[in-house]
Amino acid sequence: MVLRVRINAGVMEQSAALTVGRGMGSPHLPDSLSFLHGHRDLKMARSAHAYVRGKTAQFYEWLADSQVAKIVPQGPAVWICGDCHVGNLGPLADGDGKIAIQIRDHDQAVIGNPAHDLIRLGLSLATAARGSHLPGVVTARMIEEMVEGYENAFADPDATTADSADEPAVVRTVRRRALGRSWRHLARERLDDIEPSIPLGRRFWPLDEEQRASLATIVAHPPVGDMILALDGKPHARQPTVADAAYWVKGCSSLGLWRFAVIIAMKGDKHRDYALIDLKDATAPIAPVAPGAVMPANQAERVVAAARALSPHLGERMATADCLGHAMFVRELMPQDMKIEVDQFTRREALKAARYLALVVGRAHARQMDVGMRRDWMAVLQRGRSGGMDAPSWLWQAVVALAARHEAGYLEHCRRYALMH
Numbered sequence: 001m002v003l004r005v006r007i008n009a010g011v012m013e014q015s016a017a018l019t020v021g022r023g024m025g026s027p028h029l030p031d032s033l034s035f036l037h038g039h040r041d042l043k044m045a046r047s048a049h050a051y052v053r054g055k056t057a058q059f060y061e062w063l064a065d066s067q068v069a070k071i072v073p074q075g076p077a078v079w080i081c082g083d084c085h086v087g088n089l090g091p092l093a094d095g096d097g098k099i100a101i102q103i104r105d106h107d108q109a110v111i112g113n114p115a116h117d118l119i120r121l122g123l124s125l126a127t128a129a130r131g132s133h134l135p136g137v138v139t140a141r142m143i144e145e146m147v148e149g150y151e152n153a154f155a156d157p158d159a160t161t162a163d164s165a166d167e168p169a170v171v172r173t174v175r176r177r178a179l180g181r182s183w184r185h186l187a188r189e190r191l192d193d194i195e196p197s198i199p200l201g202r203r204f205w206p207l208d209e210e211q212r213a214s215l216a217t218i219v220a221h222p223p224v225g226d227m228i229l230a231l232d233g234k235p236h237a238r239q240p241t242v243a244d245a246a247y248w249v250k251g252c253s254s255l256g257l258w259r260f261a262v263i264i265a266m267k268g269d270k271h272r273d274y275a276l277i278d279l280k281d282a283t284a285p286i287a288p289v290a291p292g293a294v295m296p297a298n299q300a301e302r303v304v305a306a307a308r309a310l311s312p313h314l315g316e317r318m319a320t321a322d323c324l325g326h327a328m329f330v331r332e333l334m335p336q337d338m339k340i341e342v343d344q345f346t347r348r349e350a351l352k353a354a355r356y357l358a359l360v361v362g363r364a365h366a367r368q369m370d371v372g373m374r375r376d377w378m379a380v381l382q383r384g385r386s387g388g389m390d391a392p393s394w395l396w397q398a399v400v401a402l403a404a405r406h407e408a409g410y411l412e413h414c415r416r417y418a419l420m421h
Contacts, residue, residue, distance in 0.1 A: 036256065039249065044410075045417045049086075049127045051410040056083045056108060057286050059120060062405045068397040073380050074290075075114040078368040079309040081361070082108030082287030084117040085124035089357055092313040093334040095231045101360050102311040104337065108285045109306030111293035114365045114377070115395075121361060122146060122399040125354050127406065132345040140389065142354040143399060147391040149355035151381060153362025154374050166359075168352035196263050196274045197244045204246035204261060211260075214323045215279070216242045219264055223319040224330050228264055228275055231317055231332055238266040243274065257281035258326050276333045281326050300327040307331075310364040 044054040052059075063069055081088060081103045088105040125146065126139045198204050207215075218224050219240050228240045243265040250259060260279040265272050282299035289295070296302045300320040308315030318331045345353065366374055384392045 036249065041413070041417050041420075045414050047131055048407060048410045049124070049131050051413060052124055052127045052406050053085050053087055055406065055409065058406075058409060059123070059402065060116075060286055060288065062402055063116075063119065063398065066398070066401045066405075068394060068401050071384075071394045072113075072115050072119070072398060073384075073394065075377050075380065076369055076373045077111050077290035077293050078114060078365055079109055079306045080112045080114055080117045080287065080365070081106065081120075081310060082110050082112065082116070082285055084120040084361060086121070086128060086353075086357065087124075089360055090337070092311060092337055094313040095316055097334075098313075100313055101356075102313055103361065103364055104311065104314060106303050106306040106310065106314075107280075107282070108287045109303060109310065110285050110287045110289045111295055112287055112290050116287060117361055117365070118146070118150065118358070118395060119398045119402070121358060122395060123402050123406065125350070125357070126399050126403050129345055129350050130403075130407075132350065134345060134347060134350055138347050138350055139399075140396070142350055143396055144390045145351045145355040146358040147381065147395065149358035150362035151378060152355075153359045154366045154378055157363050157366030157369075157374075159363065166352070166356055168349050168356055196265065196272075198246040198261055198263065200246060203249050205249065207245055207247060207260070210324060212242070212245060215245050215260060215262055218279075218321045218323060218330070219262065219277070224277075224321050227317060227319045227330070228277070228332060229266070231275075238273075240264045240266050240275075248278070257283065258323065258328065260323075277330055278333055279321065279323065279328045279330050282320075282329050298327050300329040303329040309368055 040054065044051045063072075083105060084103070088103060089101060090104050091099045092102045092104055093099050122143055125142050129139050129142060200206055219228065219242055225240050229238065241264070243263040245260055245262040248259045248261040258279075258281045262277050262279065264275040264277060266275070282303050284299060285302070296305055298320065304315065304318045304320055307318050314331065314337075317334070318329060321328050321330050369377065381392055384394055389396060
């Protein structure tokens with residue numbers, strides 16, 4: 001059952017005061033871009049791990065420029081996340097509220113080389129370990145555990161859960177929090193409010209009348225309107241309408257792109273139900289596409305197709321829309337949708353997290369492969385192991401090379417940020 005807030009009709013009032021961006025009909029003005037650049041730079045200066053998350057383009061540029069690029073194998077052409085870091089994995093609920101840990105971001109998803117997801121995840125885990133002051137030997141063991149978890153996924157790719165004993169504390173904690181969440185948690189976290197209105201301020205900016213009118217049309221018609229009502233369980237009983245909407249300042253990758261938060265109202269006989277949807281500009285991916293791969297030409301359709309292949313829980317509550325010439329993908333946000341945040345790892349938790357998160361990514365890849373493809377890819381991963389390390393040498397070399405490049409890049413970013421502020 002989809003969790004939605006129910007409030008008596010007539011209660012809803014929009015009373016939030018604008019504290020930032022007053023008078024900005026559109027968020028695409030020079031002063032707003034300056035704010036977004038500063039917001040992004042501050043987030044990336046907070047830690048090397050945050051810097052890695054915000055530098056997807058440099059990841060692929062530096063990987064292509066490195067010597068190790070020549071020995072990275074070309075895996076089966078399947079949908080990959082393309083930006084497979086720890087923060088892009090987490091609990092996702094399906095339309096019935098069932099929770100599974102899956103990939104939660106598909107902006108960069110392409111039909112590409114699964115080795116790229118492994119390298120990006122390995123780099124993310126390595127920088128998280130460094131941020132936890134763990135020695136390099138733990139990072140080496142994490143890469144071994146990651147490979148073992150990934151390979152284990154291919155034994156049962158259709159499984160949706162793992163043995164609870166295998167879950168690291170960071171995953172178990174966020175899963176338990178997700179299980180107990182409701183609209184009030186979602187609204188307070190995403191909107192800083194529990195009433196069905198969006199409080200304008202630093203996180204949410206006003207829209208112009210043309211944008212509002214376009215959003216009203218989008219939610220009232222297929223495919224977005226049908227998706228919302230289908231998840232509600234009453235496909236023909238009610239008409240979704242926009243209760244409130246705003247430009248959403250969120251994420252390093254959203255810089256300069258349109259992103260909207262929209263509260264949907266569905267009027268019943270005695271009450272209204274509300275849902276929160278997220279609309280985001282879809283742009284061309286940075287991740288390399290496999291030779292000969294055929295993907296949807298429309299970038300929003302690409303993102304939705306990837307989500308349905310990699311993360312069924314999320315894919316079933318996504319649709320596409322055109323907003324004033326912008327190809328946008330739309331998803332209904334659920335209270336259970338959360339990201340995995342890594343503040344500090346212990347040695348034991350670091351190893352468990354590496355194995356478990358790679359298992360999740362492995363299942364997302366393996367579900368798309370037939371038996372022969374799985375067998376051939378596993379054979380590739382078994383080759384190239386040397387130096388007593390139980391992981392492919394190309395994976396370890398790529399993580400080491402990229403960790404060094406990102407550490408240097410992070411320190412230079414912090415130097416420039418300090419000089420400017």
